[in-house]
Structures are given as C-alpha cells and as structure tokens.
Amino acid sequence: MLSTAWALAVGFFLLVACQKEEEGPVSAAATAGFSALPLSVPAPADNPSTLAKVALGRVLFWDPVLSGGKDVSCASCHHPAAGYADGLDLAVGVNGQGTGAARRFRSPNSIPFGPRNTPSVLNTAFNGMMADGSSQPSAAPMFWDNRALSLESQALGPLANFSEMRGHQYSEALALDSLVARLRGIAEYQRLFSAAFGGSTPITAGNLAKALACFERTLVSTDTPFDRYLRGDKTALSDEQVRGLNAFVQSGCNKCHSGPMLSDYQLHVLGVVDNEKNQVSDSGPNGSYAFRTPSLRNLAFTAPYMHSGKLPDLQAVLRFYDPGPGPRPPLNPNVAPNQRDPLLNVRVTDPQAIIAFLGALSSSSFDQTIPARVPSGLRVGGN
Template identity: 65%
Template sequence: MTPRFTCFSVRHLAGLLATSLFGAVVACQPDSPAPNTVSQATSNGLSALPTAAPAPADNPSSAAKVELGRLLFWDPILSGPRDVSCASCHHPASAYADGLDLSIGPNGQGQGSQRRFRQPNDLPFAQRNAPTVLNVAFNGIGPDGHCDPTTASMFWDSRAQSLEAQTLLPIATLAEMRGRQYSEAAAVDSVVARLRRVPEYQQRFAAVFGGVAPVSAANLGRALACFERSLTTADAPYDRYLRGEQAALTDEQVQGLTAFVQSGCPKCHTGPMLSDYQTHVLGVADNAKLGATDAGQNGTYAFRTPSLRQVAATAPYMHNGTMSTLAEVVRFYDAGPRGGRASLNPNVPNARLDPLLPTRVTNQQAIVAFLGSLSAGSFDRTVPARVPSGLPVGGSL
C-alpha cells in the first residue's frame, strides 16, 4: 500500500487567509499578539512537513544501509578521475547544495562557492544548478499528502523517477562525475567493478543486501537513495508555526505568507515541499558559461518547479543559477502594474510563457522574509572520518 501523510498545502490557505489570516494578521500591531491561525489551519486539513518519508517496498531503510550509502556519498571512487564525490556538489556546509550557479565536477578543487577548476581543464561546467538533497525524500508529494517514492520526479527536467534511478545518472554524466576515464555506457559498470575490488565494500554490501553478487548497480543505487532519504528536516520556523508555535514566525514573515498566497505563488509552489513537481516555461535567460542554450525538458524550455525548502540557504537560484538573491527572484515574477511579461530568453517567445505565472507580486520584502522561514537549522551534517576506498573524503574539496 502506498503510504499517505497528512501534509500542509499552501494552496488551501487562499480561502482561509481571505477570511481570517489576511484581515487579522496584517492589521495586528507589532506589540500585540498575533492571532492564532494554526488551529484554523489544522481544522481545514493543513499540516507541516511530515517527519518520516516513505521508502519503496524493495528498498526499506536500515541503519547499516544508511551508513553504507553515506560512505558511498562521500567516496570519490564513484567518479571517473576519483576526485569527485556526491558531496562535492551536495555538501552539508552549503545545506547539501554547493553555492555555485553551475556545479564543477571532475578536475575541480575546493568546497562550496570557492570551488574552481584546476588548470589545465578541458571539462565543462555541469549543465544546471545543484539543488539541495535535504528533504528530497519527499519529492513528488502532492497537496493531498500522497507520495509515491517509486515515481518521484527528479532533476530539473524530470528525466528520472525515484531516488534509486536518480543516484546512478550523475556517475555516467561527463561534467558531473564521469570525466573522460570511460564512456557513458561503461561508467556505472566501471564503478561497480571498482567497488568489488574494495574488501570493505564487499563486506558491507553483503551484510546489507546478501545474495551471491551483492555489489551491483541496483544495490549501489539503493544504498545511495536510502542515505539521501534519511536527510530530512521538519523543524523549519514555518513548520513550527503551523504546529502551533506562534512566535516561530515574525510579523513580517506572517505578512509575507499572506502576500505569497495572494500573489498566486501557490499555483506552482504548493504542498508540503512547496512544489507541484510539474514543469513550466518561465523564459529564464541562459547561463553564458554554457556557451549554448539549455532547452530543458524535451526541448520545450520547461523546467520543474523547485522545492522552496532551504531556499534562503541555497543561492543562487533558477535552473541555471542566473539569479543571485531571493529579492531578484521575487522581482522576476512581478510583471509590473500593466501585467505585461517579457521572456528573458530569446528562444522563448512571450506567447509560450506559462499562463500560471503571476501578474503582480505584492509586499515583496515580506515575501523574502517569509521564504527565510522555510530553512531548518538542524539536519544531519555528519562527515565520515574515512571512506573504504582510502581516497580523500569527499574528493578534492
């Protein structure tokens, strides 16, 4: 049976705010207590992010599997030149993102926004901005709380469904982890062959998965997915506010939540993860570092709505990192008093822009403040002291 959760949907706040939150909260004085809207929200079936994520039936979680996945996540043995790990672009110091507009994979050096290519270099930047993997376990969750981990949308163009499928693709991608050591077709098998030559991995895979050939591509994907599924956070101020901690949000953040809803943002940024997990054509300008246009999903220039979880901690923004601040992003969605909107990408005619784009975005400063309430401060930041390959933990950081 597919697990179901009682989850918070911002979309459902529109009617509620029109009658209670907007009129009461915006009008309240800074020195007076904010009205308790939480009980009203819960009575309408709204809730915060779930504290537990569903797992596929064929990949249940266990402490040993999470630990194996953690070691693999930090081990550069998964990359062609053995200098890049998953953590290179998804580091806890950067809220499991990397702080770059476009990520730097093989032949890179440094951590976070300080990461640079070593010289000489003949490898490109990764094509798109690295999203955080915090709460990626909830990808695909809808406003009704339904979440099927076997069909969860992954990547900016939704080209993979499920964490198990997603985890293997960067290993085969030139600019992310593969480099030029082997072909795309041979990449995953080459990495599996490496792992089989490491006695500790042989032992750990056998203990977790059993069978005659426990070190396999499928089990590699399962272990990585199990670890990533453990990286959840449910104590953002926004979540605590919805659970009844009235002081968790400032007056400005509550006003920002009101403006967020009234500006139409929940048409796409909805549900517990504040994403509809659909693709939309926004007309964002290309990143000049690519030297070419990025046509998105199936050449349509459509990209998936990102979750807004941890958004204040994971700049820069949009699918290619071309917007540096949340204020810039919020301004982008405001079409101005006349409601006319122009595409920033010459390959996207104005007529192809998504009709769900808002016309006016009100109280933008308060919305930015509200977006800051979506970041949790407590999450697993564990870095292993060593990895079984004996290589530097994390690669060339």
C-alpha cells in the same frame, strides 16, 4: 437586563474578533494547500531503510572512488556546508577542486560546467508528496526536468555523466560496470554491501543506487519555523513572516508553490535567461524551455536560484516575476512572451515580507556529518 445583554454581546464580539485575528493566517495557509513535512520518511517497498544501508550510503556519498578519476564525490556538489547544494550557478564536477562556492576548475580544463544549477538533495525524500501527505517514493520526480523517477534512479545518473563524475576514464555505457568492478576489489566494501544486502554478489549497480538513496532519505529538515507553525505553534513565525505568508498567497505564488515541499512538481515555461557558461541554449525537455517548479525549502542555503543559476538572490527572483518600479532580470530571448506560462502573471505584494516568510522555510538541523575516512582510502569528498 440591558446591561447584561450588552456585556454578553460585547464579549461575543471580542471573542469572534480574537478568533478571526488568530485564525486569519492559519486560514490563508490552509486554503493555499500548504502542509507540514511528515516526521516519518517514506520509502519504496523494494528498498526499506536499514542502518546498514544508510551507513553504506553515507561512505559511498563521500567516496571519490565513484568518479572516473577518483577525485569527485557526490559531496563535491552536494556539500552540507552549502545545504547539500554547492552555492554555484553551474556545477563544477570533473577536474574541479574545493567545495561549495569556492569550488573551481583546475587548469588546463577540457570539461564543461554542469549545464544546470545544482539542486539540494535535502528533503528529496519528500519529492512529489501531495498536500494530504500521500506520496509514491518509487515514482518521485527528480532533476530539473523530472527525467528520473525515484532517488534510486537519480543516484546513478551523475556517476555516468561526463562532466559531473565520469570524465574521460571510460565510456558512459561502461561507467556502472567499471564502478561495480572497482567496489568489488575493495574488501571493506565487500563487507559493507554484504551486511546491507546479503546474497552471494551483493555489489551491484542496483544495490549501489539503493544504498545512496537510503542515505539521502536521512537528509531531511522537518522542523523549520513554518512546519512548527503549521503544526500549531503560532509563535513560530514573526508578525512580518505571517504578513509575508499572506502576501505570498495574495500574490499568487502558491499557484505553483504549494504542498509540503512548496512545489507542484510540474514543468513550466518561465523564460529564465540561459547561463552564458553553457555553449548552447538549454532548451529543456523536447526543446520546450519548460523546467520543474523548484521546492522553496531551505532557500537560505541554496542561492543562486533557477535552473540556470542566473538569479543571485530572492530579491531578483521576485523582480523576475513582478519587476514593480525596478529593473527586471533579463528574459530568455528564445522564449516568446506568449510561450511563458500564464500562471506567472502575478503581482507581488509586500516583497520584503515575502522574503521574510521564505526565511521560515529553512532550518539547519539536518545531518551534516562528514565521515572521518572512506573505504577506498582516498581523500574524503575528493579534490
């Protein structure tokens, strides 16, 4: 009897121990509020996705006809080779040439850099999504300051922006009307807009935004190792990445970086140093120096980091929050220490393991198709 009872007790102990060993990382992820990206993409009720809209949005994304000088496209700063970002600290739009990190201004130049680091448009279809998977695509926050709500609203902003795509050709007030007139003069766009939207005058600024948004909602990466791990594949993360996940939570990084997109989509005062290429300090909305928590997804493709692009790699990002024994990247002298968000009071444990974990948030499975031609007949992608 004793030997049988002893064997049962030992067996129960081993079972519990194994369960704890397996469930520890899963429990940490669950309590941190993480969740895998959904496999279906939400869309606003007034802009459901169709193949015709996506096809139209794709060529519009790559067609420089949408820029004032007909030489800049959306893809100039959101290129698939750079994870639909550009690999630069600050964007080079009008009067630029090249793609990705190789993009440079032509000379002479009277156009300033874009004032902020270019966010990737990958997975922006999920912006604002909560941990339970609920979302409001018609009110999804966009840009570093959340100034636009929805991909439809975001899509039109760069077209009218002086340094991004408009240039000197027309005023901001006339930008969208000028572009609509251009598109209406191209027979192939007349056919494509009619196929996508119907109606007697399908080429409008609103439909232009809807087509671009529909295409951007196809640019998703939902099969990262972390997504597979959260869906139950416990082999998807290495031992170091699991250790990094736990260190990420223990360090407090999940206070702001949680949910499916690893962002709370709130504005926080971090005190990141300004980019010296800007002529004036970027003080953010209402002079607050508060900027949105960026998503951590696809970080492998989107360095440098932060709104000013001043942190070159993930090591620098972690040192910004907790310098440890090494030097801390410079802070913004315009932000007093007591202005910085108290959520930044973190102590980074096992930084190399955290960086390994962050590597599990990227996947190269996203659509990287470049069209062979665009309806305007201009060079695909622009200069």
